[in-house]
Amino acid sequence: MATFPEQIREMGVKQAVIAKADEVVERVTAGMNISDIRAALRGDEPRRPNPRLRPHADSFWLHIRPSFYHTEVTHIYPTFRMGWLSTFMFVWETITGIILMIFYTPSPLVAYSNMWNILSNVPLGQLIRNMHRLGAEVMVIVVAMHMLRTFITGSYKKPRQFTWATGIILLVLTLMLSFSGYLLPWDQLAYWALTVFISGAEAAPAPAIINQNVLLILQGAPSLGAGGLLRWYLLHVLLMPLMLGILFFVHYYKVVLHGMSLPPGREEIGEDTAKRVPKNERTYFIPDLLTSELMWSALMTLFLVAGALWLWDAPLETHANPVVTPLHVVAPWYLSWSQGWLKLADKTLVVGFIPALLVAFIVMPYFEVGKSRRYADRRVGLSVAFLFMAFMLVSNWMGTPEYRVASSPDREVSIEILPQEGASTLLAVPYDEMLEGSFLPGQDLGENYPHLNEALADLAHAVLANSCTVGAPKITTIEASEWKECDVVTLENGDKQYNTTFGNDLMPDPYVLLEIEEVQPKLLRLTLVYDVPEPDNPNEFRIQTSWTAYRHADSNYEEECRYANKNC
Amino acid sequence: MQVKIVIGTISLMLTMIILGFAALREPSRLEDFTLARQGRQIENGAELFQSQCMTCHGVNGKAEECYDAATGEQIGCAGLPLNYGPLLCEDTSQRMINMNWEGSKPAFIQATISSGRYGTAMPTWAADFGGPLRPDEIEDLVQFVLNWETEELCSAPAFQYEWPATIEELLAEFPEGDAARGKELYVTYGCSGCHGDPEGDSAWAGTGPWQGHLAEEAGTRIEGMSGQQYVYESVLYPNNYIVEQCPTGPCNTPSAMASNNFYARMGDTAEKPQDLVDIMTYLGILP
Ligand code: HEM
Numbered sequence: 056m057a058t059f060p061e062q063i064r065e066m067g068v069k070q071a072v073i074a075k076a077d078e079v080v081e082r083v084t085a086g087m088n089i090s091d092i093r094a095a096l097r098g099d100e101p102r103r104p105n106p107r108l109r110p111h112a113d114s115f116w117l118h119i120r121p122s123f124y125h126t127e128v129t130h131i132y133p134t135f136r137m138g139w140l141s142t143f144m145f146v147w148e149t150i151t152g153i154i155l156m157i158f159y160t161p162s163p164l165v166a167y168s169n170m171w172n173i174l175s176n177v178p179l180g181q182l183i184r185n186m187h188r189l190g191a192e193v194m195v196i197v198v199a200m201h202m203l204r205t206f207i208t209g210s211y212k213k214p215r216q217f218t219w220a221t222g223i224i225l226l227v228l229t230l231m232l233s234f235s236g237y238l239l240p241w242d243q244l245a246y247w248a249l250t251v252f253i254s255g256a257e258a259a260p261a262p263a264i265i266n267q268n269v270l271l272i273l274q275g276a277p278s279l280g281a282g283g284l285l286r287w288y289l290l291h292v293l294l295m296p297l298m299l300g301i302l303f304f305v306h307y308y309k310v311v312l313h314g315m316s317l318p319p320g321r322e323e324i325g326e327d328t329a330k331r332v333p334k335n336e337r338t339y340f341i342p343d344l345l346t347s348e349l350m351w352s353a354l355m356t357l358f359l360v361a362g363a364l365w366l367w368d369a370p371l372e373t374h375a376n377p378v379v380t381p382l383h384v385v386a387p388w389y390l391s392w393s394q395g396w397l398k399l400a401d402k403t404l405v406v407g408f409i410p411a412l413l414v415a416f417i418v419m420p421y422f423e424v425g426k427s428r429r430y431a432d433r434r435v436g437l438s439v440a441f442l443f444m445a446f447m448l449v450s451n452w453m454g455t456p457e458y459r460v461a462s463s464p465d466r467e468v469s470i471e472i473l474p475q476e477g478a479s480t481l482l483a484v485p486y487d488e489m490l491e492g493s494f495l496p497g498q499d500l501g502e503n504y505p506h507l508n509e510a511l512a513d514l515a516h517a518v519l520a521n522s523c524t525v526g527a528p529k530i531t532t533i534e535a536s537e538w539k540e541c542d543v544v545t546l547e548n549g550d551k552q553y554n555t556t557f558g559n560d561l562m563p564d565p566y567v568l569l570e571i572e573e574v575q576p577k578l579l580r581l582t583l584v585y586d587v588p589e590p591d592n593p594n595e596f597r598i599q600t601s602w603t604a605y606r607h608a609d610s611n612y613e614e615e616c617r618y619a620n621k622n623c
Numbered sequence: 624m625q626v627k628i629v630i631g632t633i634s635l636m637l638t639m640i641i642l643g644f645a646a647l648r649e650p651s652r653l654e655d656f657t658l659a660r661q662g663r664q665i666e667n668g669a670e671l672f673q674s675q676c677m678t679c680h681g682v683n684g685k686a687e688e689c690y691d692a693a694t695g696e697q698i699g700c701a702g703l704p705l706n707y708g709p710l711l712c713e714d715t716s717q718r719m720i721n722m723n724w725e726g727s728k729p730a731f732i733q734a735t736i737s738s739g740r741y742g743t744a745m746p747t748w749a750a751d752f753g754g755p756l757r758p759d760e761i762e763d764l765v766q767f768v769l770n771w772e773t774e775e776l777c778s779a780p781a782f783q784y785e786w787p788a789t790i791e792e793l794l795a796e797f798p799e800g801d802a803a804r805g806k807e808l809y810v811t812y813g814c815s816g817c818h819g820d821p822e823g824d825s826a827w828a829g830t831g832p833w834q835g836h837l838a839e840e841a842g843t844r845i846e847g848m849s850g851q852q853y854v855y856e857s858v859l860y861p862n863n864y865i866v867e868q869c870p871t872g873p874c875n876t877p878s879a880m881a882s883n884n885f886y887a888r889m890g891d892t893a894e895k896p897q898d899l900v901d902i903m904t905y906l907g908i909l910p
Contacts, residue, residue: 098624164758175656178649179642346624350631357634360641373667374759574683576773578665605669610662611655 085114087341095342107341119304121311123337124344125329128315133208136351137201138310141229142303143355144194148232149296151187159239161288163281166241167374174371185363191233193359195389198229206440209428210316214327216420218309221302223417228299230389235291237387241284243476246375247384249287250279255393258402278377319428368618372476382470383456395453464521464562465585469602471517472510472569473581478612478623481510481569481581486608489579494569497532514569514583522562523555525590529566538564551591562587562598577608661766668767671760679744679816680705684771687811699815701744705768709887712777721884733765743882744816744830784890790855797897800904808898809905813883821906831880832866838907854908858899859886 062071081088086109087095094101101107111122128134158177159169173180202222205211211219238249256270275282314329322328338344386394396405425433452458472481484506494500497515499508515533524538541553541563553563566586574580580603587598606612616623672684678698682688684706691698704710709717716728724731736756737749748754749761756764787793809815817830821837841850845864856863861880889895903909 096628167759171656171660175653175660178653179645181652181656182645343624346627346631350627350634353631353634353638357638357641360638364641364645373663374757376757574669575665575767575770577662578669578770580669603670603673605666607662607665609655609658610666611659614655614659 085110085117086112098342107339110341117340119307119311120340121314122341123332123339124315125317125332126336126338127317127321128329129338129344129347133204133210133318134315135200135204137197137204139348139351140197140355141194141201141225142307143352144190144197145296145299145303147190147355147359148187148194151183151190152236152292152296154183155187156292161239161285163241163284163375166239166284170240170242170371181368182360182363185367185369186359188236188369189363189367190359191236192389195229195233198226199389202226203440203444207430207437208316209319209433211420211423212426212428213420213424215309215313215316218306218313219420220417221306221309223413225299225302225306227413228295228302232291232295232299234387234390235287235295238279238284238287239291240371241375242370242372243375243379243381244370244372246279246377247381248386249283251384252386252390252393253279255402255406258406260403260407280377316428319430324429324432325426365617366619368615368620370477370621381475382462382466383460385456386454388451391452391454392447392450393454395450395458398453398459463598464558464560465565465583465587465598465600465602467521468514468517468567468585469583472514473583473602473604475604478615478621479510480506480513480616480623482604482606482610483612483616483623484510485613486577486579486606489571489606491571491573491579494571495530495532496567496569497530499532511569514567518562518565518567521558522565522587523553525553525563527564527590529564553590563590564588565598574605579606580604581606664763664766665770667760668763668765668770671756671764672767675748675756676702676764684768686813689813689816697810699810699817700813701816702813703883704888706771706776708776708779708781709891711769711772717887722882729765729769732768733761736761736764736768740882782891782893783887784893784896786859786886786890786896790849790851793855793896793900794909797900800900800909802901802905805898805901805903805905808902812885812888812898812902814902817880834906841908851903851908854903854906855899858889858902 057065059071059075062074065071066074077088077090080092084092087106091102091106095107108122110117111120112118155173158173158180160166170184173184177183205219205222234249234252238245253270253273256273257266259266259269261269271277273283273286274280275284275286313327314332316327316329385391393405393409396408400408423436425436427433430437472479474482488504488506490500490504490507494507494511496511496518498511500511501508515530518530519533519537519539522538523541525541525543528535528538539555539557541561542555544552544554546552552560555561562585564587566588568584570580570582570584572580572582583602585598585600585602587596589595589597612623615621672680678689678692679700679702680686680689681700681702681704682690684704686700686702686704689698689700690696711728714728716731718724719728719731722731726734735745737747737754738752739745739747739754746754748756748764750757787796809821814834815821818832818834821833821835823835837854838850841853842848844850844853844866853864861883885899889899900909
């Protein structure tokens, strides 16, 4: 073949460059030249032999993708694109995660200030962090939806049992990836969620010596510290993604091997025709599916970027503090169900039940051997699945502090209005609007103080939710009619409890005051003062306490409160 | 397929526009977050100060009003004022010069908090040196202490009363002593923090000798020096005379009083020297 200089001499510079470019494109795409690509984009028929099949044979990236799909599985139904989306989210997390890694050191000494550095010193750092963390939550949702759809369409049935089994392991890995990332900011949220969660190892149904050593391995020391952080970091950035990557290829290889299952109504009961695709029902990867996947990638990117910028903000609480346990330690929502179970059942039972449940899920397709994938024939199976989902949702709710968490009523008010961590309506009142002085719940300070008024209204709500009246309400700024009557219960030891239908051991006719004073330039001390006299003996106090928080002019809780995922 | 290409292209363009928008607001956002970071450190420092430091350095850091953490009773402030011009004003503050500190101001405060001051009541705080606080907590406290520096604090014209050589000359300017006020000042200046309560039990005194009998003993300390002059100098220039049995006796750190710097603190306004007269009246040194 002629060399480039020879070509130039032969056809002139312009033609020679075009020919060269064509050649380069053909090499890069492993078989398609420029005019082939243009034809594909225009929607023309391919020339013969079909150049659009060559990339599947010759290129690394496409060799695992089938060159055509059954047209029936390329619509939204039956896949809802959920498997593909799971893959997309994994890639997304890998890219954003690697960017974050550049700015992160896994050491308790600097991890937390690294997070602030990302927020305050790295251009677009907050966006990248939000994208990664939002992505993690979306990935959990998407993987769970994918599992749900493969169950509903009966795609786990023979011959795809093994695909399902690897899927379950992928689900566990997805959860563990998300959760292992939770610890890395080394804030209170992270530290305590992990501490509580891995303490579960202690209760596993195994000899104590094994449990203790498992716990030691998970924590890296008798309590979470430098060793533990390094371990979870390595799990998060190395082991888990590696295993997920490998398992994904096993999973996907099986998907290609068996072909994606057709909608259940499309084939005879007991038959699997996914691999036999008639010529007229083929949809080719190039160009149709490729275009579709690129479109979905663009849409997802748009959604995730916009979401991370305006809707959803990754939390960052105060520095991890092993000696101060926050009042409510909560697991991330996707593990909240386990916390719910712990409130009801014995710890050992729960910790033993979870792996048993996983095994049950993995082997389920080998035992559930009903031939039909059609919905009408699977009423029992589908009902059981929906009952299970309802059960998980209720368990998840039970895992939140709203369900059965004992703490004193004044504490509940305090952490709602002046939380130990994160923002609240009161903390987010613009600094110029903060007045020095003492204020009552529900007090109205006039039109110049709209945010402070709102915060005082919030305080009134919180107080009302945690107290009741025995006929002498003391807070004049709350309408007398808003107080709920106390049911007075006398306990065995003679003490009295004041209850309502909504809660037990509440504050009977409390007096609550919010004090705001400046303690330093641009620094306010906010104090909630509680005086709850004993109704039978006004000289004695049932509760007499206070709760303090500080608010600096620059701390910018307002910014946090812009996002939809913050409760203020 | 054409529709998909259009949708994909539009999404991509929108994403680019959003990213461009995000990039534009980035400089101001970074600034806000830098301030927010500091604001939250100060908040946390305030909480730590309240729980760890207030008993010695006072409710507003002026070492005037201290309360026992357990009983809530007012006690003498054992610490120095931190909300204090000579500590905080200027890049190289007066205290840094006095203590021969060569580094920066934040480092001066950080080093003091971290390692404490050997031989004084100021404890070691950093976990590295055996104290209870983590490095980030020390950093928060430093931010909090530095936040007391204001124009108001530092614009007050620096005043230093020229203490006369003898007590007689001082008394010529400030002739009347008020024992009741002296009793309060004895607490708020932190004298009782080291010397205990002169009207109470002598065993109470910790760092310095108990002063219940000072009125009788002061005149005998230095030959040829009146008790009044001795006490006057002992407060202003603690290193001039060291109580004889001190290195082994009741006070474990003979030089402890020096860094309290009463020379400066009782002379930073034109009226303040009255405080010393009142305290000496309370102790029975002056009539
Ligand atoms: C990281 C997690 C996962 C990834 C990346 C992933 C990826 C995929 C992809 C790309 C497909 C192709 C078909 C489709 O889009 O639906 C697929 C199919 C399938 N997946 Fe997953 N998957 C994951 C988790 C799971 C889980 C949790 C299960 C269920 C336990 C599961 C079970 C299946 C089954 C049974 C099929 C075959 C569907 C059919 O042939 O119609 N996968 N998966």
